[in-house]
Amino acid sequence: MTLKQFNDKALAHYSYAVVSNGKMALIDPSRNPQQYYAYAEEQDAKIVAVIETHPHADFVS
Numbered sequence: 001m002t003l004k005q006f007n008d009k010a011l012a013h014y015s016y017a018v019v020s021n022g023k024m025a026l027i028d029p030s031r032n033p034q035q036y037y038a039y040a041e042e043q044d045a046k047i048v049a050v051i052e053t054h055p056h057a058d059f060v061s
Contacts, residue, residue: 002043006035025049028056 001020008015008030016027017039024045026036040047 004039006030019043019045022046023048025051027051028053 001018004017004019006015006017007013011030013028013030015029017036018025018027019040022045024036024040024043024047026047026049029036029050036047
């Protein structure tokens with residue numbers, strides 16, 4: 001299992017990707033999904049879950 005932290009400095013926002021057995025879960029993803037798609041491709045993983053730990057009123061989940 002691998003864990004990667006993403007930092008969106010403009011929003012002072014952190015998000016995470018957890019990869020295991022070719023599957024990836026995102027925790028509190030930011031607005032622009034491209035970085036997650038790129039990381040999933042690097043890891044040869046498929047995004048299968050999105051988890052929000054708290055409301056993001058300005059995000060579209």
